[in-house]
Amino acid sequence: MMQNFRLAMAWVHTWFGLLLGFVLIVVFFFGSLSVFDREIDRWAIPETRFEPQPMPSFDEILRPAFESMQPTEESVAAMRGRVDGPMPAHFDTPIRWGAYTTHRDPVLGLFAGYQVPNAKNPDELVWGNRTIDPRSGDALPDDRLKIGSRFFYPLHYSLNLHWMDLGYWIVGLAALVMLVALVTGVIMHRKLFRELFTFRPGKSKQRSLLDLHNLTGVVALPFHFMFAFTGLVIFAGIYFPVTHTQLEPLHELHEVLDAEETGLPHERAGKPAAMASVDAMVREAQRRWAERDMAGEVGFLAVQYVDDANGYVSVYRAGTDRIALTGEGIHFKASTGEVLREDPPPSVVERVDEFLTGLHLQHFRHWMLRWLYVFGGLMGCVCLATGFLFFVEKRKRQHAKRGESGARVVDALAVTTVTGMLVATLAMLVANRLLPDHLPGRGDWEQYSFWGAWLLAMAHAFLRTAPVARARLAPAWREQCLAVAVMAVTAVLLNWVTTGDHLLRTLRDGYWPVAGVDLFMLTGAVIALLAARRLGLRRRPLPVALTDEEAAHA
Amino acid sequence: MASLTVSRFHLVSRVAAAVLGGYLFVWGAMALGVAGLFALGMSFHDAEHLCAMLAFLVYLVVFLWSFAAPDLRRVWLILAGGGALMSVLASLIQHALI
Amino acid sequence: MPEALLLSLAALLCLIGMGWLALALNVHWKQVRGAASRGVFTARRLRAMAALALLSALLLCLKVDHATMASLVWVMVLAAAALAVALMLAWRPRWLAVLLARAPHR
Secondary structure, X not given: OOOOHXXXXXXXXXXXXXXXXHHHHHHHHHHHHHOOHHHHHHHHOHHHOOOOOOOOOHHHHHHHHHHOOOOOHHHHHHHHHHEOOOOOOOOOOEEEEEEEOOOOOOOEEEEEEEEOOOEOOOOOEEEEEEEEOOOOXXXXXXXXXXXXXXXXXXXXXXXXXXXXXXXXXXXXXXXXXXXXXXXXXXXXXXXXXXXXOOOOOOXXXXXXXXXXXXXXXXXXXXXXXXXXXHHHHHOHHHHOOHHHOOOHHHHHHHHHHHHHHHOOOOOXXXXXXXXXXXXXXXXXXXXXXXXXXXXXXEEEEEEEOOOEXXXXXXXXXXXXXXXXXXXXXXXXXXXXXXXXXXXXOOOHHHHHHHHHHXXXXXXXXXXXXXXXHHHHHHHHHHHHHHHHHHHHHHHHHHHHHHOOOHXXXXXXXXXXXXXXXXXXXXXXXXXXXXXXOOOOOHHHHHHHHHHHHHHHHHHHHHHOOHHHHHOOOOHHHHHHHHHHHHHHHHHHHHHHHHHOOOHHHHHHOOOHHXXXXXXXXXXXXXXXXXXXXXXXXHHXXXXXXHHHHHHHHO | XXXXXXXXXXXXXXXXXXXXXHHHHHHHHHHHHHHHHHHOOOOHHHXXXXXXXXXXXXXXXXXXXXXXXXXXXXXXXXXXXXXXXXXXXXXXXXXXXX | OHXXXXXXXXXXXXXXXHHHHXXXXXXXXXXHHOOOOOOHHXXXXXXXXXXXXXXXXXXXXXXXOOHHHHXXXXXXXXXXXXXXXXXXXXHOHHHHHHHHOOOOOO
């Protein structure tokens, strides 16, 4: 295809990296924010600003909460077409109850699945969700959008684009291209180790951009590779659903064998049976974990076939002390509390798989490693952003001479995805503090402000990058940096005004979720201001003669 | 950038070979891997997970190879043909097991 | 708080180790020490000391956390340390002279 191997690899790096880099930077940035998704939730939902709680007593707190639940309207509506006859007004046969928490969650998420009478597929359930205060069992407002864990987090793997799972596929392709870009980048680099520590801010803009691109790409190379790779592995079932399509018969054969082996019931007996104390089962599970030298809290608790003779309770450990995402599940007969099964120790392959997924999903308790992940993710963003800028810098004079707009378009898209993304994020947080408390569909409005602000930033980016076509610096960069600084400070101030939680108070109380989000935004504001100042300095004393001379030189 | 001495059609075909041809090849490899390893006595889940992990590394390699290989027809033949062949083999193994 | 202390120590050792690795490269040696090139012997010694520092950092990480977690912490701290050294070389190269306090002048 191209003249030689190295040029072919460079072509792949440049063009695939550019095209999917705009997706990757979104994935990296919101992935970085997702490291602290629970903390962002606290910032966005002030009612939930209290200390993380362990899994509460099932018998006293969870059971009454589950019993008062019903499936959501959306779930019932989605089911309507798959039922013979009308839907009942009240669903009274719960099949599955589940409660899930982590060491960072003050609130507890519950879900419940209900049997639907006359369903065409009797295994299909309708689902309800609730968030409770685990100290009292009281329901918390469920219409509040958990901006961190329900918007930023899914944004980083699905772009919140759910039509035909399109978002997942785009992100999947982007992750593959990330791997490709890393390998091709190493091939192009040549002096990987000799220039490992090289950054020359004093040299030409093109040179220092490339230095920074290489530096942030290479020092965090293991991080970049592992995160792109493990992200793909986590969603392997979506990208390559081999065992659910072509090999479905084999899969079913295995399921039958597996069910025989585990000995856990796979359907309701239809005979009611009262449940024994689940708290006693939890104590037994914790005793068994401690025996295996893995003492720990409960992360996930589930009841299958509620109040049925075949019912069983599964207790899973919260994986806070190791990378591998393992549950060490122990299953009890619900009516008697006897142990039905302990999950066997994982095989070697499972161990590797659990390590890889756990590495990405980070359920562990390690604040330093969390911050290092944020660092790695932001390095990825810098690497991508400098890649875009290098692309523009390398071509803008040539394009200006030839009257082409390629460099300008790329610069506008770079503004959109770098500073525009920050504008959108901050707009959402500002809207979160400004929208009235009882506004119907409040969460939707927050999302509209996110996408709306991003669109505006994009429009601004395209309008204010015209000088790039004349080989100059786009004013859009500086203006959006200023916008970011102003909005970040606004968000922090609004948090103070609307909740009274100013930094002095949150820092004094050591309430890090809110203090951390505020400090992060303020740091961002300072960096944005510094950047704007530097861009302003570059802008002013730029005599036309110089640019012409440079253009001639190029 | 890297000087392109090729037609637009060739370029599109090259990209399609890497993305789509690569996908077909990896699909086939994964199907054959799962069915084959299961037939050899590995547990189904282990075979599934192991192949999922290897799949993306294989994808990475064939993706790069599709741009590095000189003969594009050969790339298509190996990726699409090989992928189809492996898928058929996987189905045959499955048929024999059930 | 001994865990935080051990991890901070590990981070410091990574920083020092990365600094020595950088100084083993002639370009950076000159940035820090001025004109004269470093000798082959010095380079080898710097690399050996760097390896020792980075290895001790790994051992400290292993002392604090489960092995799987410790290895990740170590890899990530290495990355952060390498970046810090690169930025120091770009803006404050003289600071790295501290690491050469006992290296032979030549």
